Amino acid sequence: MAGMRVLVTGASGFVGAHATVAMAALGHEPHLLVRNPEKVVRVLAALAPPQEWPIHQADIRDAPAVRRALERCDAVLHAAADMGVTGHATDLRGTNVTGLANVLGQAAELGLDPIVHVSTVAVFVPPTGPMITVDSPLASPRNGYGRSKVEGDRYARDLRGVTIVYPGGVAGPHQPTLDGLNEGLRAGLRSGWPIVPGGVSVLDVRDLAVALARCFVPGQGARRYVLGGNFLTWAEIAFLARRLTGRKGRTLRMPGTLLRALAAALDGVKGLGLRVAYPLTRDAADFMLTLVPTHDTTALKELGVTLRPADDTVSDTLRWLVAEGHLKPREIGRLAP
Template sequence: MRVVVTGASGFVGSHAVAALRAAGHEPVLLVRDPGKATEVLPAVGVVDPLEIHQADIRDAEAVRKALGSGEAVLHAAAEVGVTGHGGDLAGTNVAGLANVLGQAVELGLDPVITVSSTAVFVPPHGPVITLDSPLSSPRTDYGRTKLDGERYARALQGDGHPVTIVYPAGVIGPHQPTLDSMVEGLRAGLVQGWPMTSGGVGLIDVRDLATALGRCVEPGRGPRRYLLGGRFLRWSQLADVCDEVTGGRCRRFPAPAPLLRAVAALLDAVKKVRAVDYPLTRDAVDLMVSMVPVHDAETLDELGLRLRPVQESVADTLRWLVETGHLAPRHVGRLAPPARSEEDTAL
């Protein structure tokens, strides 16, 4: 099928383009910056030219023109504001989402797939997140825009439109064009240490998520929802995984939730006047200390998906961070590339 992909120059979108190609589909790119897309896609193995439509998803007319060239759509574009880097949150996560999903159903595209987040269920109302879990009542601008977009997508489903909503947890893996909150947090844990606090994190490899999104491209299935919580780890367990793959010992420090919230609020205030290279924010803490496991067994069974080991995902992410200069080799122990000899350097 011809699948229009928004956010194709981003982390999830670029990997999804590769997965769609591997599944025999024809991706059609809807991106703000075609130059960025042509730079990003070769890293994930997409080297052949693809049809590209330059459009901002906030521009309804441009979006409609691009959608008219496809049979299905995968909406992966979003602004993530958890660590303070968000742009036009409402414009992208609400108005932009409505431009894509609403016009796609008007044009008869099937399926209409949108990438949401398990964050729409946090803070959770129980010890496990399921598809029956109620939506959250977020405090933050980012959370509210994600919730508004979620309600719009669900309204379309309620009217019987073939909208598929996929809810991934924290996405990690190699080849991330711009570091997001999860990978920033992983880097910070290696460098500054891991806070030992309540909650935990669900980790899903971007390559597994991309495969799942590709398998959602099946017309005639009607409205669907899929949870992809990945591997849930307490913070001590994530530190242990980092130790296992690097052969080192990560620093750990006790951080009760009230203290962590207070420190994060102070950092938020400091960041308004000076740069601080640490991704902890009050918004991030709300997710960190509240997250619970996600029941995604039905999703994995229906899509025939087998998740790779979390150790592999973490190791591949750390190697890529070193290769791209985001992390010093000394922080990843045995994952660091071998030092070049003087003879190699001379060559």
């Protein structure tokens, strides 16, 4: 199959950058739609030798600029999103709803194929059953991030021919801005692991990138794939960190009500403009306490992906956190160089 010209939104982000490199490895030509060309060059240089990939400088909220970029491509990977779970994002709907519609809606009008949207398992949280599948009902999240992602997901489902991928907690090396699960791993090592109900799905960003790259086969129509990754309870991830590092670490066993109360208190402190390093928010607590395993079998089979063990993902992530100065070598014990 001949390579495709694929417009990548969010190419300077964690998932978008890794997916760009994975698509190029399969013979596709990435076109990068970004707000900051210097940043995307710097981010991609950490993952692959410098390439002369076309760069389109635009904000996805600018519909005419997005359309001009789409007109030069055969397909699109929409990986741009604003996060607002462990930190603060100012315009979640602007990116996660309006920007999404500009990209996916205009791509459908222009007949691009395939159109691939990176969503999140958060649209199913809180879940209604013991496992999240592609047929699970969309949730009614309390937090603004979840609501914006559900609204965007409904729009994507109403379009013809859109492939939607629902990743879990994405971890791994080379994250341009520390966030999400990588930030949580650092906090667990430094401040302790809360042992509460629920758990976390650990998905290696490199495995997700390969899965996304393999979606780019035209003529497949609309598809939906859940790819949560390796599900671990909070006790299991604390034990995993202890086993990998050789350090006992701290565990903080507590009921879910206490975790939510602590998270709400931290939100209040942050609302006063005070800096708090620990990435716990009420929104994050909701995910931590209610997430369940995901049914990944269809995605893994149809896309030909084998997930790395969580040991490898966490080990590589912790070593990278040290290399970037986010952790001290002593904090990762025997994993340190």
